[in-house]
Amino acid sequence: MLELLRKMIIGREIDEQTLVQKKKGNIPGALHPAIGQEAVSIGAGAALRDSDTITTTHRGITDYIGKGGDVRAVVCEVFGRANGCSKGRGGHYFVNDPKVGVLGGTGVVGGTMAMAAGHALAFQTLGDDRVALSHFGDGAVNTGMFHEALNLASIWKLPVIFLCQNNEWALTVHVSKHLSCEHVVDRAKGYGMPGVIVDGNDVMAVYEAVSQAASRARNGDGPSLIEAKTYRIPGFATSDVGGYRSEDEVERWKAKDPITMFESVLLKKKIADSKEIESVKAAAKKEVGEAVLFALESPHPDPSTVFDYLYA
Amino acid sequence: MASMYFNEALREALQEEMREDESVILYGQDAGIYGGMFRVTQGLAAEFGSSRVKDSPISEAAMTGVAIGAAMMGLRPICEIMFMDWISITMEQLVNHAAALRYGYGGNCKVPMVLRCPLGAYGGGALHHSKSLESWLAHIPGLKVVMPSTPSDAKGLLKAAIRDDNPVIFLEHKLLYGTSGEAGDKNHIVPIGKADVKREGSDFTIIATGKMVLDSLAAAEQLQADDISCEVIDLRTIVPLDKECIVSSVKKTHRAVVVHEAWKTCGHGAEVVAVLMEEAFDYLDAPVLRVAGLDCQIPFSLPLEKVVIPGTQKIVEAVRATVNGD
Numbered sequence A: 001m002l003e004l005l006r007k008m009i010i011g012r013e014i015d016e017q018t019l020v021q022k023k024k025g026n027i028p029g030a031l032h033p034a035i036g037q038e039a040v041s042i043g044a045g046a047a048l049r050d051s052d053t054i055t056t057t058h059r060g061i062t063d064y065i066g067k068g069g070d071v072r073a074v075v076c077e078v079f080g081r082a083n084g085c086s087k088g089r090g091g092h093y094f095v096n097d098p099k100v101g102v103l104g105g106t107g108v109v110g111g112t113m114a115m116a117a118g119h120a121l122a123f124q125t126l127g128d129d130r131v132a133l134s135h136f137g138d139g140a141v142n143t144g145m146f147h148e149a150l151n152l153a154s155i156w157k158l159p160v161i162f163l164c165q166n167n168e169w170a171l172t173v174h175v176s177k178h179l180s181c182e183h184v185v186d187r188a189k190g191y192g193m194p195g196v197i198v199d200g201n202d203v204m205a206v207y208e209a210v211s212q213a214a215s216r217a218r219n220g221d222g223p224s225l226i227e228a229k230t231y232r233i234p235g236f237a238t239s240d241v242g243g244y245r246s247e248d249e250v251e252r253w254k255a256k257d258p259i260t261m262f263e264s265v266l267l268k269k270k271i272a273d274s275k276e277i278e279s280v281k282a283a284a285k286k287e288v289g290e291a292v293l294f295a296l297e298s299p300h301p302d303p304s305t306v307f308d309y310l311y312a
Numbered sequence B: 001m002a003s004m005y006f007n008e009a010l011r012e013a014l015q016e017e018m019r020e021d022e023s024v025i026l027y028g029q030d031a032g033i034y035g036g037m038f039r040v041t042q043g044l045a046a047e048f049g050s051s052r053v054k055d056s057p058i059s060e061a062a063m064t065g066v067a068i069g070a071a072m073m074g075l076r077p078i079c080e081i082m083f084m085d086w087i088s089i090t091m092e093q094l095v096n097h098a099a100a101l102r103y104g105y106g107g108n109c110k111v112p113m114v115l116r117c118p119l120g121a122y123g124g125g126a127l128h129h130s131k132s133l134e135s136w137l138a139h140i141p142g143l144k145v146v147m148p149s150t151p152s153d154a155k156g157l158l159k160a161a162i163r164d165d166n167p168v169i170f171l172e173h174k175l176l177y178g179t180s181g182e183a184g185d186k187n188h189i190v191p192i193g194k195a196d197v198k199r200e201g202s203d204f205t206i207i208a209t210g211k212m213v214l215d216s217l218a219a220a221e222q223l224q225a226d227d228i229s230c231e232v233i234d235l236r237t238i239v240p241l242d243k244e245c246i247v248s249s250v251k252k253t254h255r256a257v258v259v260h261e262a263w264k265t266c267g268h269g270a271e272v273v274a275v276l277m278e279e280a281f282d283y284l285d286a287p288v289l290r291v292a293g294l295d296c297q298i299p300f301s302l303p304l305e306k307v308v309i310p311g312t313q314k315i316v317e318a319v320r321a322t323v324n325g326d
């Protein structure tokens, strides 16, 4: 349980410390922090085995951490360094760590949903009991890919979990303005799969829901759709100039911070005392801080290697 | 006349055309209240209301198809695809429908729509936010492909695109949004299909598009110091191609390079070279080189991105190589 907390804090620290570095001009491009959504990423990852796979999105660093991805490798990648998880080629859009089944970040909304179904097709064909999970946002459910992937996965009974991180906003457009139904899971029925809503700021609730969907998939009963209701606290990216949502709304959600909420659960259930929690926090902060320093000292890719990895 | 930013010039074109013609509507992701990722549509939702300026869901295929249908029914829709990298999602609708309908229906309909796309590398956009895919579109008969390099051309060409009765793909390099210049008044229209000589010269022709026009002008300035007088032609429109302009320039200078940020292999520069072979071969004193994006995915790392994306230095080198080669 303390491990769940630790990973949530690692995700949070990576976002916060890289935002600071971005402000200092040390990181090219934009960043897409997932602050506020950590319970979904970490709860989901904890419910899966190392050999299971996930695909993720432009906001995927904490999803990667949840699945056991290496901290240094992703931080170095955010800085575009040669020792990053994508050798400086992909940036935070392409987080990956195949050893622990993270294969599929993307800069294209909806780009990886069918890919997760493809992982599942391989597992089904090979006859092993692994499952694939696809992380995506509420905005992604309006891509054609969502509809095609869910239908195909359903008729082929693929062992895949579609996990929507509904953070209420697709960039600057509220879910009530872009979604044709009240809940994303309202669409599950049409694709012949169970649809479950969970509190996306409750790491244990996410863990339970994903565990159930995973056993269903492992039993050969096919895909599930889970909608984790959560919220993105920072701007959609470092390029966000704001003006589309109220401070009040953000404050209301800050009060439901998934990390603070989980800390009180741990304290109340006497799973950890505040001293233990503080030391987990301090250690996570230190680990990420060291990764950032390591990244800053790491070499940029050598221009003469530019074509490396283009073809196998 | 006041100087304005490239993105303001685009906004002014949209605003003027929407005021002038009620059939002009626009939509795109975050194009409404927020005003667009690159601030082009800022204020338009407030002025024209949600019936004419809409935020669209993340549904690029449907966004494109809806533009086609609305255009068939007499509207002049303008649809914004936030980054050109995702034009891949619109391609079925563009290639099989937008480009094909009028021909397939024997002239019984028209599709006056504009698809606006920011494109190009802008520092750390990586593989999914950096591409220049204009050559893909230039391959499709029935589409027009427009790519301005200055605020004035941006405004005049966008107005022409909106008034055009055909599907027009309108391409805006992200690094140009912050450039500024005069943009002309309400009646400023730049005809589609006309290239522009951005700098006159007598020894060499540099043929470029979009942001590469600015880099070519900088290269021409450097080469002047070597006593090489370069003419810089801004194609402005990739389809239809202004063959007359490039051929007549090469007849004068006898040497040319073609520059674009798009990948080199099968890039539209190859088409320009072929036109020169077909129509100006006897006037050429040297092979026509291409300066283009390296045939590589566009990497996140800035030192790598710099290798893949062409710029002033590579243009200078290509011109020098051509001059020294003969």
Ligand SMILES: Cc1ncc(C[n+]2csc(CCOP(=O)(O)OP(=O)(O)O)c2C)c(N)n1
Binding pocket: A057, A058, A059, A107, A108, A109, A110, A136, A137, A138, A139, A140, A141, A167, A169, A170, A171, A232, A236, B029, B058, B060, B082, B086, B089
């Ligand atoms: C195909 C495609 N269209 C548009 C975009 C631009 N874009 C990036 S993130 C985003 C919003 C995505 O919303 P959601 O799926 O809810 O994920 P979130 O950003 O909230 O995590 C958009 C429109 C994109 N990356 N890919």
